[in-house]
Amino acid sequence: MTTPRNWQKSSFSGEGDGNDCLELASTPTTLHLRESDAPATVITTAPTPLAHLLDAVRRGTL
Template identity: 70%
Template sequence: MTTPCDWQKSSFSGPGDGNSCVELAATPNTVHLRESDTPYTEVTTDPTPLAHFLHGIKTGRFAPRL
């Protein structure tokens, strides 16, 4: 697996040193995700499933049911 070099931090990283955020990087066929406090643990996925997941979050499809 090729590890990308161009990691981008979430815009919701919060104040301080920025070590409590999600980072994302892309290679031609894969999207890589990691938490900044554990940078050697990565999750990889294809762009299409990630896009569907993010759309579900934005539309409230994955909202907790009370």
């Protein structure tokens, strides 16, 4: 797997270059998530399963 280069910091992470933020990178069919303080650990998923997970978290059914 090739790790993407264009990581974007979450808008919920605040300002500055702190090491406590979620970063996201994407390709046309894949999403990559990592924590800035552990950049070697990357979670890779597709948009639909991630959307289902986030929906379950929002509804409190997880």
